[in-house]
Amino acid sequence: MTSVKANDMELRLDEESLCYMFSKGEESWSWREEAKARLECEEGTFCFQEAVLVTHKVIETGLGNGIQSHFEGFEVDGIKVPYSFDTIVWMEAATGDVFCEWIPLCEEGLRVKAVYWPGEMEFEEKKESWYTLLNHQQGLMIPNDWATELTSVVFDGFFGTAGGYMPWIAQVRDRAGYIAICTTPWNAGYNAEHPAGGPYTHTGIRFEPSLGKMEYRRIVRYTFLNDCDYNDICKVYRTYVKEQGRLRTxxxxxxxxxxxxxxxxxxxxxxxxxNAVQEDSDFYDTEAxxxxxxxxxxxxxxxxxxxxxxxxxxxxxxxxxxxxxxxxxxxxxxxxxxxxxxxxxxxxxxxxxxxxxxxxxxxxHDQYRDYYLASPSYDEHYACRLADGTVPAHQRWAGGPQAFLCGSQAPFxxxxxxxxxxxxxxxxxxxxLDVFTCNEGDECANPFHRMTRRDxxxxxxxxxxxxxxxxxxxxxxxxxxxxxxxxxxxxxxxxxxxxxxxxxxxxxxxxxxxxxxxxxxxxxxxxxxxxxxxxxxxxxxxxxxxxxxxxxxxxxxxxxxxxxxxxxxxxxxxxxxxxxxxxxxxxxxxxxxxxxxxxxxxxxxxxxxxxxxxxxxxxxxxxxxxxxx
Structure with missing residues (x-):
């Protein structure tokens, strides 16, 4: 067990399970061992523990201190590939906030679809006063004893969509709580599970690739509060966006x-x-x-x-x-x-x-995402192209077959x-301008107008x-x-x-x-x-x-x-x-x-x-x- 302290906060890492415990005063929160930190890849699923080389060290900077871990090499069909990354979990001395950072170093050998890290918190007690907060549209509170099962969240909980209006999750137990803010939300979302009647709700954040690569540092900021409710949680986030200069009234x-x-x-x-529903639209009514x-x-x-x-x-x-x-x-x-x-x-x-x-x-009403093949100016060159070269398309809406217009063209x-x-x-x-604030940001791999979701x-x-x-x-x-x-x-x-x-x-x-x-x-x-x-x-x-x-x-x-x-x-x-x-x-x-x-x-x-x-x-x-x- 590696331990780091700062003011009234303490981090503890179990090197065997790779689970962290966060203590603030008398309150402690721990990642649950069953939800293993893992990479979901085209080649399969790889737990962090499966890395050929795993090392940990305590770090200290002018801002705070924490633990840096290095993961290098994974075996795919008996062959070692050099994929490697670091994690840094550190406490900011000025605020007591904890930052969890995942940093890709070498992306050779694995094609990552999602990184499930940081871990999910243990949250197992069947009590009404234990509840989870999800930004599924306007907002949802799930007490641990809630009778109805949580089914699928729209857009799979992807941040920046109807399934994740704001990029954070939170949990409160008897007035002790935390908020986990994803400060790099452009290719991230949350997962949540609550069975009928509880007795638990599990939730965590995942990171997805950008144009086929993990490419950049991903960060989640935890703020722990020992006396709070969901109002206090929301005001922590309001303060955060105000600090970022994004609170425009x-x-x-x-x-x-x-x-x-x-x-x-x-x-x-x-x-x-x-209204004119085309015959090649999914909404076309053939019977009437x-x-x-x-x-x-x-x-x-x-x-x-x-x-x-x-x-x-x-x-x-x-x-x-x-x-x-x-x-x-x-x-x-x-x-x-x-x-x-x-x-x-x-x-x-x-x-x-x-x-x-x-x-x-x-x-x-107007629309600058759906790019209809029937439009006079349609040109596949300006449609969103995925990293594998394919151009996504469907025919759900009234106008029939469509691709997606690269967002770089929309302002024009x-x-x-x-x-x-x-x-x-x-x-x-x-x-x-329809769907812009409901659907996820698009990506385009066309080198003439390359676009990330953040772009x-x-x-x-x-x-x-x-x-x-x-x-x-x-x-x-x-x-x-x-x-x-x-x-x-x-x-x-x-x-x-x-x-x-x-x-x-x-x-x-x-x-x-x-x-x-x-x-x-x-x-x-x-x-x-x-x-x-x-x-x-x-x-x-x-x-x-x-x-x-x-x-x-x-x-x-x-x-x-x-x-x-x-x-x-x-x-x-x-x-x-x-x-x-x-x-x-x-x-x-x-x-x-x-x-x-x-x-x-x-x-x-x-x-x-x-x-x-x-x-x-x-x-x-x-x-x-x-x-x-």
Missing amino acids: LTEKAARNPSVDRLIGCAFVHKGIK PDKNNSLTTFAAREKEMRRLKELGVEKLYLHLDGWAEPGYDNQHPDYYPACEAAGGWAGMKSLADTMHELGYLFGV YVKRNFSRIRRHDIRLDCAY CCDYRNQCFEYLMSVGLLPSSEEVSDWCIPSLVFCHYAPYDFMMREPGAPKEGIPVPLYNLVYHDCIIEPWMMEKVSEKEDYMLYALLNGGAPYLIREGAYPNTDGSFEVGAEVAIEDNIRRSRIVSDLHKKVAKCEMIRHEMVDGDCQVQRTYFADGTTVTVDFNKQEYVIAG
């Missing part, structure tokens, strides 16, 4: 574009113009071909907006799908011209002008396309920044950590259960982890469906101090949380409910969410506290809410 964004203030308190309306196509004119949408104004809707944002030829999710990035059968450019301009006459905001297409719209004297207020996120932010520079408020599908400096609003930032069939059992307690960090940084519209007499999504909109969806018409049935639920509600009642949420949003949109709690320990009664003194209490059993302050 709506107040700051409004200083750059005053339209941010006009969007706050809006009712959101999601409508479309033209008429369902594959639909058309609503710009004039009809204009009439609907005037009607909403007559009904008393004062602030409204219209998100318009399918406004261009040849219809929604077709031929991107060559989405042009405005749908002729719906009224063409003249009809679209009339709708835009009407929106502004009514005092409303207007924005359009965004500039081209929105310049075209301006030439027709159509004034937009907002622009929605891809930078290119996506460039697209958002261009829109801001020309006066448009940028939005995208969901939210993520990397987009906060550049994004103003999103399509939604739901709890994971909202994306599943209504009535399905919840796989943990929904908690607003993302909003506890970023509420005052981004505008989130919320689903408002009254799913049943026992579930009203409006309560979550209020609890989170978000904006309301007055009307939300999904493009694809039973996809992306678009389900036919409950009885149809009269538009007047929807407006009444929406106004309640909008009024709260006007008040708290720019306020930090200070705290969230289970009232008297009951997860069916929750309360949020905002920086201006406002509190929102919801009782999910009684389907009631109270707004105070």
Whole structure:
């Protein structure tokens, strides 16, 4: 056993199991031996202990001290290969934080698919007060005794996707806890396992290659807290991003574009113009071909907006799908011209002008990832190419076969396309760039425009920044950590259960982890469906101090949380409910969410506290809410 101490922290390494123990004062956390540190490779799985040469040494620098381990040589089919790497686990003297670093040295002989390290913590006691926090969409708390099994997390928990809005995991046991922040999140994600009823939840971080190589140092930072709850965990992360200069608030964004203030308190309306599902699309309905196509004119949408104004809707944002030829999710990035059968450019301009006459905001759906083979400018040279030379493709969406546009090209297409719209004297207020903040960053091995996932996120932010520079408020599908400096609003930032069939059992307690960090940084519209007499999504909109969806018409049935639920509600009642949420949003949109709690320990009664003194209490059993302050 090798031991290193600094202030009230101690590290201990068991050289045989390669497991670490971390002690802070009276509290200790240990990696569990069953979850062995390992490399998953094309050639098989190799535990760290299987290295031909393993050495350890204590290190001390001007910043702190720790343990450095060296692993060299592995046997593949009886032949030794030179693959080698180091790990460094060290304590920062100034903060007490522990850094776990994995450093590739020689990548010859193994083709790594994933590195599972640092280890998973022992977390075996079946107690409600022992819980795990996962950034699966808005946030999920899994008590160790939770009855429902955790099934697959979307995008396999990859950071920077809907499965990992923020790059950290955390666990708390009887008010002692830790947060593990992946400070190099671009090719990383988390794994989690919770069987029905517990008695444990296991979670850990994995690192994946970049363009076929591990290539660079991977880092996880642990902060240990001996008296905390999930609010304290979230505030540790908020402090971290603030230190990084990435905490950009709506107040700051409004200083750059005053339209941010006009969007706050809006009712959101999601409508479309033209749908055209191609025969070679997975969504094509062969049994009912008429369902594959639909058309609503710009004039009809204009009439609907005037009607909403007559009904008393004062602030409204219209998100318009399918406004261009040849219809929604077709031929991107060559989405042009405005749908002729719906009224063409003249009809679209009339709708835009009407929106502004009514005092409303207007924005359009667009897409710069899906690269349709039917688009006039399609060229495989600009499609994302994997390290093995293949070009990924599928045909899921309406436009049929597609590859993925290399993100290096997206800023140019965004500039081209929105310049075209301006030439027709159509004034937009907002622009929605689909999937950028929901799907993982792409990679491209083409040497003419080589792109890592980190590069891809930078290119996506460039697209958002261009829109801001020309006066448009940028939005995208969901939210993520990397987009906060550049994004103003999103399509939604739901709890994971909202994306599943209504009535399905919840796989943990929904908690607003993302909003506890970023509420005052981004505008989130919320689903408002009254799913049943026992579930009203409006309560979550209020609890989170978000904006309301007055009307939300999904493009694809039973996809992306678009389900036919409950009885149809009269538009007047929807407006009444929406106004309640909008009024709260006007008040708290720019306020930090200070705290969230289970009232008297009951997860069916929750309360949020905002920086201006406002509190929102919801009782999910009684389907009631109270707004105070």
